[in-house]
C-alpha cells in the first residue's frame with residue numbers, strides 16, 4: 001500500500017471523500033488496522049483508560065506515549081501515525097518541542113494536542129519546525145476536572161467560538177483537527193470553515209474523517225460507552241472484518257448514524 005500522508009488526507013477532503021481513523025496502541029493491531037485500509041492510527045492517551053485502567057487520561061506520561069508509538073510504528077503497513085501529547089506535556093514551548101520530538105523519533109508522523117485558542121503559539125512553534133499538528137477541540141478529556149465531566153461541548157455561543165478558534169489555529173499552522181462531542185451542526189460548520197482535514201468523534205456525519213477508540217468499536221470496553229460508539233464486532237464476527245466494516249461504513253457515509261450524534 002502506498003503510505004498515507006497528510007497530503008492524502010487533504011486531497012480526500014478536497015474531493016469530498018471521507019476517511020477513517022482508529023486508536024491503536026500495539027504492533028499486532030497496527031498491522032491489522034493498517035491492512036484494513038484505515039487511513040490513520042492514533043496513539044491516543046485514551047491508553048491510560050483502556051490499557052492502564054485509570055479513570056481518566058491524566059496519569060499518562062511521555063514515556064508511555066513513546067513506548068506505544070514505537071510499538072504501533074513497528075507494525076504499521078502504510079497508515080498515517082498520529083500520537084497524543086499527554087496532560088501538561090506542553091508546559092512551555094521548549095518542553096513542548098522536546099516532547100513532540102520524542103514522539104516523532106518514536107515513529108509518529110503528526111502530533112495531537114488538546115486545548116483551545118491559546119494553543120496557537122505552540123502550534124506555530126511546532127509547525128514551523130516541521131512537526132505537523134492536529135488540534136483537538138470540543139470535549140478535551142485532559143480538562144475533565146475543569147469541564148466537570150465528559151459532556152457535549154460547543155452548544156449555543158460556544159459553538160461560534162469553536163469555529164473562530166479552529167480558523168485561528170489553522171492560521172497558526174494546524175494541519176488537522178479532532179473535534180470531539182459537539183452538535184452535528186458545529187461539526188459541519190468547523191469542517192467547512194477550515195481547509196485542514198477535520199476528524200470527528202461524536203461530531204456528526206459531516207466531518208472529513210471519523211475516529212473511534214479501538215476497544216469501543218470492537219465491543220471490548222468494559223462498562224459504559226459513549227453515545228457516539230458503534231460496536232462493529234457484533235455483525236462482522238471477527239476482528240479484521242470489524243476493522244474493514246468500520247472503514248467501509250465511514251467511507252460510504254453510513255457511520256455515524258443519527259443515533260450516534262448530538263443535536
Ligand code: KIV
Nearest residue numbers: 023044045046178211
Ligand atoms: O486519546 C484518544 O483516544 C483520543 C481520541 C478519542 C480522539 O484522543
Ligand code: NA
Nearest residue numbers: 044045046084
Ligand atoms: Na487523547
